[in-house]
Amino acid sequence: MLQALLIANRGEIACRIVETAKRLGVRTIAVYSDADKGARHIRLADEAHWLGPAPASESYLSIDRLIDVARRAGADAVHPGYGFLSENADFAQACESAGLIFVGPGPDAIRAMGSKRIAKDLMHRAGVAVVPDYRGADQSIDAFATHAAGLGYPVMLKPAHGGGGKGMRRVDRAEELAEALAAAKREAVTSFGNDEILVEKYIHQPRHIEVQVFGDTHGNIVHLYERDCTLQRRHQKVIEEAPAYSLTNEIRQKLQDAAIRAAAAVNYTNAGTVEFLVDTDGAFYFMEMNTRIQVEHPVTEMITGLDLIDWQLRVASGEALPLRQDEIRVDGHAIEARVYAESPDRGFLPSPGRIDGLVLPSGPHLRVDRGVDSGDVVTPHYDAMIAKIIVHGSSREEARQRLLDAVLEVRIDGVESNLAFLAALLARPEYQAGDVDIQYVDRSLGKLVAGDSAPAVEAVAAAALVLSSGQQAMPVVPSDPWDDRRGWQNNLPPRHISFIALPNGLSEVVLVSTGGATYRLEWNDLTIGLEMAEVSGKKVGFSLGGQRHEAIAVAAARTVHLISKSGVDRIDIADPFASSGGATIFNGEVVAPMPGKVTHVFVVAGQAVSVGDRLAVVEAMKMEHVLRAPIDSTVTLVHATAGQFVDEGTVLVALHLVPD
Ligand code: ADP
Numbered sequence: 001m002l003q004a005l006l007i008a009n010r011g012e013i014a015c016r017i018v019e020t021a022k023r024l025g026v027r028t029i030a031v032y033s034d035a036d037k038g039a040r041h042i043r044l045a046d047e048a049h050w051l052g053p054a055p056a057s058e059s060y061l062s063i064d065r066l067i068d069v070a071r072r073a074g075a076d077a078v079h080p081g082y083g084f085l086s087e088n089a090d091f092a093q094a095c096e097s098a099g100l101i102f103v104g105p106g107p108d109a110i111r112a113m114g115s116k117r118i119a120k121d122l123m124h125r126a127g128v129a130v131v132p133d134y135r136g137a138d139q140s141i142d143a144f145a146t147h148a149a150g151l152g153y154p155v156m157l158k159p160a161h162g163g164g165g166k167g168m169r170r171v172d173r174a175e176e177l178a179e180a181l182a183a184a185k186r187e188a189v190t191s192f193g194n195d196e197i198l199v200e201k202y203i204h205q206p207r208h209i210e211v212q213v214f215g216d217t218h219g220n221i222v223h224l225y226e227r228d229c230t231l232q233r234r235h236q237k238v239i240e241e242a243p244a245y246s247l248t249n250e251i252r253q254k255l256q257d258a259a260i261r262a263a264a265a266v267n268y269t270n271a272g273t274v275e276f277l278v279d280t281d282g283a284f285y286f287m288e289m290n291t292r293i294q295v296e297h298p299v300t301e302m303i304t305g306l307d308l309i310d311w312q313l314r315v316a317s318g319e320a321l322p323l324r325q326d327e328i329r330v331d332g333h334a335i336e337a338r339v340y341a342e343s344p345d346r347g348f349l350p351s352p353g354r355i356d357g358l359v360l361p362s363g364p365h366l367r368v369d370r371g372v373d374s375g376d377v378v379t380p381h382y383d384a385m386i387a388k389i390i391v392h393g394s395s396r397e398e399a400r401q402r403l404l405d406a407v408l409e410v411r412i413d414g415v416e417s418n419l420a421f422l423a424a425l426l427a428r429p430e431y432q433a434g435d436v437d438i439q440y441v442d443r444s445l446g447k448l449v450a451g452d453s454a455p456a457v458e459a460v461a462a463a464a465l466v467l468s469s470g471q472q473a474m475p476v477v478p479s480d481p482w483d484d485r486r487g488w489q490n491n492l493p494p495r496h497i498s499f500i501a502l503p504n505g506l507s508e509v510v511l512v513s514t515g516g517a518t519y520r521l522e523w524n525d526l527t528i529g530l531e532m533a534e535v536s537g538k539k540v541g542f543s544l545g546g547q548r549h550e551a552i553a554v555a556a557a558r559t560v561h562l563i564s565k566s567g568v569d570r571i572d573i574a575d576p577f578a579s580s581g582g583a584t585i586f587n588g589e590v591v592a593p594m595p596g597k598v599t600h601v602f603v604v605a606g607q608a609v610s611v612g613d614r615l616a617v618v619e620a621m622k623m624e625h626v627l628r629a630p631i632d633s634t635v636t637l638v639h640a641t642a643g644q645f646v647d648e649g650t651v652l653v654a655l656h657l658v659p660d
Helices: 011-023 040-044 063-073 089-097 107-114 116-125 141-151 174-192 249-265 297-304 308-316 396-409 419-427 429-433 457-468
Strands: 004-007 027-033 047-052 077-079 155-159 169-171 197-201 207-215 221-233 236-242 270-278 284-290 333-340 357-359 366-370 385-393 411-413 495-502 505-513 519-523 526-536 539-544 547-555 559-564 567-573 584-586 589-591 596-601 614-620 623-628 633-638 651-657
Touching: 004 011, 004 063, 011 027, 011 040, 011 308, 011 366, 011 385, 027 040, 027 063, 047 063, 063 089, 077 308, 089 107, 107 116, 107 284, 116 197, 116 249, 116 284, 141 174, 141 197, 155 174, 169 174, 174 197, 207 249, 207 308, 221 249, 221 297, 236 297, 236 419, 249 270, 249 284, 270 308, 297 308, 297 333, 297 366, 297 385, 333 396, 333 419, 385 396, 396 419, 396 429, 419 429, 419 547, 419 559, 419 567, 457 495, 457 505, 457 519, 457 526, 457 539, 457 547, 457 559, 457 567, 596 651, 614 651
Parallel strands: 004 027, 004 077, 027 047
Antiparallel strands: 155 169, 155 197, 207 221, 207 270, 221 236, 236 333, 270 284, 333 385, 357 411, 366 385, 495 505, 495 567, 505 519, 519 526, 526 539, 539 547, 547 559, 559 567, 584 589, 589 651, 596 614, 614 623, 633 651
C-alpha cells in the first residue's frame, strides 16, 4: 500500500479521499490556497500545506507547486480528485517523472481520451458505436456542409479537444452552418487553444448513460454497472442514479461490453467512466471517456457496497482488482443530488458567503459527502458545491422518496441554495415516471424555479402557515433540544404576523386563527378565509374559496419556497429578529455577507431607521445584496464608503437596537 498520499484537490472530494486513505493507514497530505485557509479538507487531513494564492491557476492548477509540495512533504503518491488537474496528461507525466505515483490511468490513456477525435477513432476501431459524425482533417466549410447534409440536420458542432460542455453548438439548418462553424472555431481557440471542430448528428431527446470501469496493472478490466445522469442543466449533471433503470437487460449488457472494450482499447488502469447517449429507440453511441473518479461515484458505491477510492489506491499501489466481474453485484437503487450554494431563481448565479447554519440529514440508507461545515465559507473562487446527498432504496421509487425527504431535511442558512430546485425536480411526476431526457430540466425550468412575478395569494397563505409554525427562524441548530423550534406544529398561534419582502418594499401578512383548522389571512387589503389548513411534516395544505391547495415547503432563514404541482413560488421573509436582506448581525453590527464591493451607503451616523430600511448595497459575483435594518434602531457608526472593496465579515454599519 501507499505510504503518504498528497490530495491535489479541495472540497468534498478531498474530504472523501482523506477518509478512505486514513482507513487504509495512508498518511494524508492536504493542500490549500489562500481562499481555503481552515477549510474542512485541511481539518480532516493529517497535515496540510499552503499552495498559493486563491486563483486556481496559482494553486490547485499549478503543476510545479503541487509537485514541489509533494516532494517536500514526502508523498509517494498523488490523488487528483475530479476537476482541476485530474484529466491533465502533463500532470500525470510530471508526477511520474518526479517519482510519484499518479492515482489514475497513465498519461497516454489520458491524452488519447482527452481528444474527442482520437477517442472516437479508438472506439470505432474497437467496434464500439460512436455518435455518427465527420471528424476529418479537412476543416473547410465545404467539407462540413457536405458531411452535415449527409448526417441530416440538426447537427452538433463540438471542439475536438474540448470539455465541460463548452463551445458546443446545435445547428438546425444548412444556412446557419457557416456562421456557427466560424463562431465554434473562435470559441475553441479561446477555450482550448485549438480550433479543430467535429460535427455530430444531433441525437433527439437522448438519455445519458455511463458505465463505471476499473482496470489494474495486471491486465484485468471490470465494469461496476451503469449510472443514469440524464438530469442535466446546460450539460451539467444535477441528479445521478444507479443502475440505469430505463434500459432492457440486453442493452445494458451491450453497454457494459462496449465500455469494457473501450477501456481495453487503451490498456486502461484505475477508475474511468465511459459515457454514452442512448436514443429513444435504444440505440446507443459512445460519447467520451472520463479518465478520473466522477462526482457521482457514490451511487455506484451504494449499489455495489464497494469503496471506489479504496480500489483506486490499491490499483495505484500495484495490487490486482479486489473482485472479479462475477463477484460484483448490484443491490437496489441509489440516487444522488448535488447541493450547491447558488440561486436557481436568479439564473443559477453562485451564492458564495458564510454558511451560518448547516443541518444535514443522517440515518440509514443515507450518505452525505460534504466539503464544508457550519461557519465555513463558500468561496467565489471555485465550484460552489456544499454537499452531495446520496440515498439507497430497494427500488427506484423508494430511493426517490427517501432522497426527497432527505433534501427537505437539509437546512442551509447564510447562502442561497438549490434545495427547492432539487426538491421540485424530485417531486415532478415526469421524474417519478422516469419520463425524462437530457433536455428535460432546461425545458421545464418554468416549473422548477420561481419566476420574478409577485407571489400569488395562495403562495402567501402557504408561507404564512409555514412561518407561523416557527419553521423558518432557525439559522443554527440549538444545542438545547427545548429550544429547537424546527419541528412543525399543528396548533398554530392564534395570531401571527410576518413580513415579506416584495419588489416595492415590505408587506405585512397577518394570520388569525378563527377556530379549528380555519384562519383569516390579511394581506395587501385582502381578507381571505382559509379552511382545513394544516402544516405537517414539510407539507402545507388548505382550502381557499372551495379550492384545495397543497405544497411542499423548503424554508430557510430568509426564504420559503413553496413547491406545488403548478410550479415553485418564492417568498422572501423579512424577519425582524433573525437577519434581513443578506445582512448578518452580530451585536448590532451589520457585516458584509461575502467579499465584494460596496456600491451604495444609504445612512449616516445618528439616523433613525425602521425595520427593512436599506442600509447599504454590496455587489459580489454580479449580484447586488441589499443590507437592510433588521429592526427599528439608530445608526451609531458608518464604516463603509461607496466604492470600497470589503472582505466577508467586514463591519459596514453599527446599530443601536432600540428596545420595544
Ligand atoms: P463535454 O466533453 O464538453 O462535456 P460531451 O461530448 O461530454 O461534452 O457532451 C456533454 C453533453 O452534451 C452530453 O451529456 C449531452 O447532454 C450533450 N450532447 C453531446 N453530444 C450530443 C449530441 N450529438 N446530440 C445531443 N446532445 C449531445
